[in-house]
Amino acid sequence: MLFSSTLRKLKPKQCPNCNEPNKPDSKFCAKCRMVLTYDAYSETLEKQQEKESEVKNLKEKYEQDMKGMREEMENKFQQILAKIDVATLK
Secondary structure, eight states, rough: OOOHHHHHHHEEETTTTTTOEEEETOSBTTOOOOOOOOOHHHHHHHHHHHHHHHHHHHHHHHHHHHHHHHHHHHHHHHHHHHHHHHHHOO
């Protein structure tokens, strides 16, 4: 029984996508990058969620920054218009 367990651990992992033999401890296929283990699948999902969260945060920051710039530009524009009005009244 110990022999078959050891043999199974040393047997190459066959990729279900491209049939490439991979090292027994491989998480991803060396040829096509297909996920070969549940752990690798979980890691991939976690990384994807982290990236999506980071993109969402960056988008929110960008939108806040743009809103702030628009407000600042509007204020400056109103100041310029006020100065033009004062200058034309003189």
